[in-house]
Amino acid sequence: MKKIISSGLVASVALLAYAYICILIMPVLLPKVAEEYYNPSFVNDESRNMLYYVHPIVLAFGLAWFWNRFKKLLKGNALVQGIEMALIYAAIATLPSLLILYSAINVSLLTVGSWLLYGFFQALIAGIIFSRMHV
Numbered sequence: 001m002k003k004i005i006s007s008g009l010v011a012s013v014a015l016l017a018y019a020y021i022c023i024l025i026m027p028v029l030l031p032k033v034a035e036e037y038y039n040p041s042f043v044n045d046e047s048r049n050m051l052y053y054v055h056p057i058v059l060a061f062g063l064a065w066f067w068n069r070f071k072k073l074l075k076g077n078a079l080v081q082g083i084e085m086a087l088i089y090a091a092i093a094t095l096p097s098l099l100i101l102y103s104a105i106n107v108s109l110l111t112v113g114s115w116l117l118y119g120f121f122q123a124l125i126a127g128i129i130f131s132r133m134h135v
Contacts, residue, residue, distance in 0.1 A: 003064075003133065004061070007064050007067070007129060007130050008064035008065075009060075011130065012057045012061070015122055015126065016056050016057070018056070019052065022118060026114070030114055032108070032110060033108070033110055033111045033114050036107055036111050039107070063089065063123060063127070064126070064130060067085065067134065068134065077131075078128045078131035078132050081127055081128075082126075082128035085126070086120045087120075088123075089119065089122075094119035095116060098112050
């Protein structure tokens with residue numbers, strides 16, 4: 001349990017930093033995607049904006065628990081294990097939810113693709129941290 005909490009805390013900090021960096025660089029790298037966020041489909045309610053920063057913390061602890069349960073199935077060095085965990089997360093959690101979102105709100109495939117990559121890299125970062133901390 002101690003490993004789940006300690007690695008969850010470290011991954012939370014890393015994923016929070018990643019989220020913040022993505023907010024800063026997305027308008028520069030993907031201006032068309034950033035423009036879509038001004039669509040009325042997106043709620044711009046100040047009281048909900050904090051959830052963007054709560055999400056990485058919840059995700060980090062969920063992935064820490066997942067890692068603890070299934071780490072024996074992931075082979076290779078830290079990077080390979082991180083990639084495998086990221087592919088699993090993208091396939092079973094991110095992609096299905098993005099299909100629902102794409103069907104329900106007016107966003108481009110580029111935006112959905114950026115969300116898929118964002119989720120993949122979140123799990124990759126967490127997977128590398130967990131691999132190093134749970135050895």
